[in-house]
Amino acid sequence: MVIRDDCLNALKKMEGESIDMVYLDPPFFTQKEQHLKDSDGREYTFSDRWESRESYLRFMRLRLEEIKRVLKKNGSIFLHCDDSASHYLRLIMDEVFGENHFRSEIIWTYKRWSNSRKGLIPGHQTIFYYTKTANFKFNTIYNAYSPTTNIDQILQERVRDTYGKASYKYDDEGNVVLAREKKGVPMSDVWEIPFLNPKAKERTGYPTQKPVELLERIIRISTDPGDCVLDPFCGSGTTLVAAKLLGRNYVGIDSNPSAVRLCGQRLECPAKTESRLLKVGIDSYKTKTEEELALLNTLGCDVVQRNKGIDGILKTYYRNAPVAVKIQKKHESLQEAADLLCRAGNKKRCSFLVLVRTSRSAGDQEAAVPANMIVMDSPELLLENELSNQCSLYGVKSAQML
Amino acid sequence: MVIRDDCLNALKKMEGESIDMVYLDPPFFTQKEQHLKDSDGREYTFSDRWESRESYLRFMRLRLEEIKRVLKKNGSIFLHCDDSASHYLRLIMDEVFGENHFRSEIIWTYKRWSNSRKGLIPGHQTIFYYTKTANFKFNTIYNAYSPTTNIDQILQERVRDTYGKASYKYDDEGNVVLAREKKGVPMSDVWEIPFLNPKAKERTGYPTQKPVELLERIIRISTDPGDCVLDPFCGSGTTLVAAKLLGRNYVGIDSNPSAVRLCGQRLECPAKTESRLLKVGIDSYKTKTEEELALLNTLGCDVVQRNKGIDGILKTYYRNAPVAVKIQKKHESLQEAADLLCRAGNKKRCSFLVLVRTSRSAGDQEAAVPANMIVMDSPELLLENELSNQCSLYGVKSAQML
DNA sequence: CGTCTTTGTGAATCATACC
């Protein structure tokens, strides 16, 4: 749902304790006019000029108080600032939400081109993370271990002697004792995320547009699928798009009619929109997941973006024609995937078509594929299968076994 | 010079406009007792407990005002905070130095041994950078270009057409026109510097000790050799050590006699940590190629960097033990790879070993592998094989075919 | 229910075995 209104009005009409998470990216108090043109000549502007800091802060406080009201008891709020007024905003957050409900100062860092000036290049923005109460929803995201870490630490159990000195644990026979399964390193409060898509650099987007990746992280750590996300200054709608991609419900509010229109378009049928501006927005979405990119890479493919039937083209031609590769998506049956690939691949006159199966399901055996299509299992699927077989061979079923 | 006194007293005795730069790392208002032992068992403590925030802020404001007095007109001040009270401190800085003299919010980020915690792992501290006047001393530090930067952008001269569109410049004969030598990318306000490691020899045991590298950057951008640096809460004396190493004069103040003693000792033979990480960079620990990383990723592995026999560990345990994965290297025969994996994997008590074959060669059939080792072909190899078969079926050999 | 103690943790070092 996208609402065109001053968010204060819209918030007042909303039911209390109905929202799981609020992200807001309000005016920064830069005392500047923000405006940007897209290549179709349409101009998006909003004013960030204020009579005084007091009036800006009053504006913010009123809205934050209403936000607190609509938040569920275990809900979270993320307030995006740059360094013009972050200290004032945090004071208000302390007052409205309570300083004991401050959770983190998240730093979003990025590298960007910049003309030389006297001083350091600004390369970060701050997001204040508060929760409504001490009993809040939080999903830990685990990241990879540092390259300096050795595996012993991850795999081996350790003990402490009476002085508190730690050492690795061995059993009576002198063998290593395994630690229980670990999940990786919990995410830090510093997030390095590139500023939009590098390709979008020379194009323009809605002012202050944020990367989807940033919003995805915020949504992931603070909500579950089906929860409701609110963005009271939704702008071009990045928050809503991220929420939709992650299966969350969403409410966006913006007082600017063209922003609301833009959100609606981005959310409904992004592929069909004409505007150059919108395409920029879509480019900045991840159309391929990390796993898909990695898989295409291992197959020796060039990645193809924005084609429903083809994910990659092999770097090597066979029979003097390209070979199209498609990876079965989560929501696709093998037959659906095969049909999409077949249609797209024939149009491009590919010699062979390669379909990578990523999940096994009952109907796969009957899938009808043309003679020039090779269906292969993803490495993960193959390995899973192999390990399952091995496990049953050994006659022992592990608790963690799939 | 190191002075043992409350810095308010010491500052009052100092001459006005005599200092080029002040760095201070005052108590953070954590409301905790800070204490730490050095390796000889000596214990250093200081209290960061306060009656109230007001008393803490009064304490800070008095000292900041004196600091302003002793700063030269073109001088700078760097105030080190964590997120407990940074917003309050910045308010005071705005009042004492003027918000128009705010230059940057420097973010020092680091990775640190983690701990269990509901929420994000703290991985940064903040340094507020103000100058006394608008006419301040600043030395730009240039860093290396990011590896993704197109080399043309650095080396080629560029021109703008009448519409303002930029393009590379060529001379009449179509040759590239070289740009004048560039110095690199000016430093950003986000600094990634390794945290002083628990095993580092340079650790003095004094709480809150900062890395010399951090202070070097601050001193470099704001002062020239021969200038005078002041640290009113000098603690273990890192600022003074960095100043001495860079040929700056220095004044340190601390109320703690053992801190002053420690400073004296460190200054006798000032040294920067021989941090291997800092010297060679995190990338030198990353020994995997893009392809290997992609493959490990598709298999669902955590990457293992510091082991010759193991490239990754599956995220999921089988039979309650880890599964080690190795990718056959170009120069390795299958047998060599299997032996390395076997040795390393058994030492770590892995349940299964997975060897990914990346090239087919004659001797592979005879490779002897243990019962718990799964040898699988890389997806690229599988696909190549499949395509070759298909091609011969079709009875046509492609020119590009392998 | 506070306060003290124990435990789990992983980054980046030191230490040592092995060429």
Place this chain on the structure above:
DNA sequence: AGGTATGATTCACAAAGAC
């Protein structure tokens, strides 16, 4: 002797457990 590979260790700090 020098370098490399990798095992071992320290520390801070939140959470759980003990008292």
